[in-house]
Amino acid sequence: MKTLPATTPQAVTLCLSPVAVWQMLLARLLEQHYGLTLNDTPFSDETVxxxxxxxGISLADAVNFLVEKYELVRIDRRGFNWQEQSPYLRAVDILRARQATGLLKRNRISAAQ
Known part of the structure; x- marks a missing residue:
């Protein structure tokens, strides 16, 4: 007789605390866009x-405050010219991070259904 695991990957994702979600997203966003790790920022402390x-501070506002305070420069843009491009995160950056970390699942409906 086969037994099924008590949790599925989706169930685990749904059970993450808000702090754990922020940690996952911050790690992705900071590394991809600024070349930093959580340990490089005050966000290495879960209390922060x-x-x-x-x-009630949004994730984008929290990161963008660091960008402004420390004059961070984005490293993820081709043909970067600091005078022309904003260093700040946008909503689309967070959505892409959610998708990349598995926190945002698309419901794909095939035409055959």
Whole structure:
């Protein structure tokens, strides 16, 4: 007799705490767009993340505050010219990070159904 695991990958994703979600997204966004790790920022401390969440600060605003405070430069853009392109995160950057980390699943409906 075969037994099924108690949790599925989707169930695990749904059970993540807000702090864990922020950590996953921050790690992806900071590394991809600025070449940083969580340990390079105050967000290495879970308490700092929780304080931001409790204060109602969005993930984008939290990262963009760091960008402004430390004059961070995005490393992910081709033909980068610091005078022409904004260093700030946009909603699409966060959506792409959600998709890349598995936090955003697309419901794909095939034409055959």
């Amino acid at each position: 993340i929780q304080e931001h969440i409790d204060a």
